[in-house]
Amino acid sequence: MSQYFATVARGLESLAAQELEQLGARSVEPGFCGAAFEGDRTLLYRVNLWARLPFRILMKLHQFPCHDANDLYSGIQTLDWSNYVTPDLTLAVNATGKNEHLNHTHFTALQVKKAIVDQQQDRLGDRSNVELQDPDVRITVHIDRDLCTVSLDSSGNSLHRRGYRPAVGSAPLKESLAAALIQLAGWQPEQMFYDPLCGSGTLPLEASLKALNIAPGLFRERFGFETWLDFDLDLLEHLIREAEDSQRETLPAPIWGSDRDEGVIEQAIANATSCGVLDHVWFSQIDLNDVVAPTDSGVLFCNPPYGERLGRDSDLGAFYKQLGDVLKQRFKGWTAFVLSGNKELSQFIGLKSSQRIAVYNGSLPCQLMKYELY
Known part of the structure; x- marks a missing residue:
């Protein structure tokens, strides 16, 4: 041992x-x-x-x-x-x-x-x-x-670099943090998952891997232990076969991502192709202003810009207000989770959160805010 x-x-x-x-x-x-x-x-x-x-x-x-x-x-x-x-x-x-x-x-x-x-x-x-x-x-x-x-x-390159994501947007969320946020939220694959600000698709893709029971390490070129003197190739190949055999063939509920930027949606589609879930997850170019709930209930996730990531933007307050309006008016019956590293901006959402979970995005202290939308 x-x-x-x-x-x-x-x-x-x-x-x-x-x-x-x-x-x-x-x-x-x-x-x-x-x-x-x-x-x-x-x-x-x-x-x-x-x-x-x-x-x-x-x-x-x-x-x-x-x-x-x-x-x-x-x-x-x-x-x-x-x-x-x-x-x-x-x-x-x-x-x-x-x-x-x-x-x-x-x-x-x-x-x-x-x-x-x-x-x-x-x-x-x-x-x-x-x-x-x-x-x-x-x-x-x-x-x-x-x-x-x-x-x-034993890992070699950091495990958060899954290997499926050559294409990233201007402020990518680490895959491991996306997986953690999904875990913290208690999302279950039987619930619809929608990210209306999906960027290069990290949150919907991590949700897809979880829902389809796909091991994240399957996309890596190699692990650090593969060059150790006691490396057991037969054991690793057995575990890989076992992982591949345990994958689910279909999603229990839809997983969607959208963004106003056509370029990052193309990146999201490329990343979905790399991890073999393109036939399962749905990506589309949609401006936040045009976003509507696709079903009566589900879980909405988003990681909006908060100044620290994409440079100062005088319109971010208005953007957060718009996000709050979309949630209030079009997502009744849903639960929303918003990651924000800027308390002042998050107040513009105009909704009372039922829970706030402290997390770090890199070195930046953030909050994952939960909103029950009635």
Whole structure:
């Protein structure tokens, strides 16, 4: 049984812990910007393939007391690195956290790299090259006061980059945050889903993947663990086949997205094609002013511009008022969820929210506002 840590956006730790438990993780403990858990190699592969919320899944190798650079160097060298990286594999080190003597992450990363390649040179007469962009093995170290935790990054590129979205609008929502918002809202696939400000389609596409039970990791070129020395190709291929076999063939209820910008609707259609849901989700160019409810009930989601993302716009107040009017007048019987990073603007909606959930869009504090429309 190995120890793992899933990194997630701030504020989503408990939600990520629930997802990990549903995937079979044991001893799940939410922490700061992530959740620790235990499991075997099968679980590690499954979480990378299926988890919708995390950025990275780290496998813990070692933890040791670490006050300064000398402690760091000697602590790293207590590990036998030939178990994890051979000289023919490239490596990269990512450092986070700090203490009084190790307060610069770049220096910390360099010290770790030096300890690893010095050990290789001493024992094997050869060493790994550093490759920052796409290394074979990613090593992470986290300094927390006088403790250093060393892990291997099993994911490679961040898991939020699903791989289906080459086309994005000017202020894209991370796929993992879109999935989290859908989870926070409690949306069920039996309810119609509509985003009238869909941009390049991230919210409707994440809803489609959830409703069709499509594993988000299926679109990735590769995972970090595929270049590990103990990589089990048969196991990964078995889990991929299992995931493909569990997909649903039809949506229980319609999923729609619209936007006034024809260009971003073309991007949304391209992205839907990339993740194989074009036949399921419906995208159309419609100005907000012309939007009407397609059914008597459903869940409306939107992430309107809030100044921080698309530059200051003196008409944003009027736009939010228009959004509120559309919700009030045309979506009776629906539940609406609006993500906003600007409290002043959200007041222009002119509706009383029944719930406000604090979330972060990157480093920007936002609120997911729920409106019951009667």
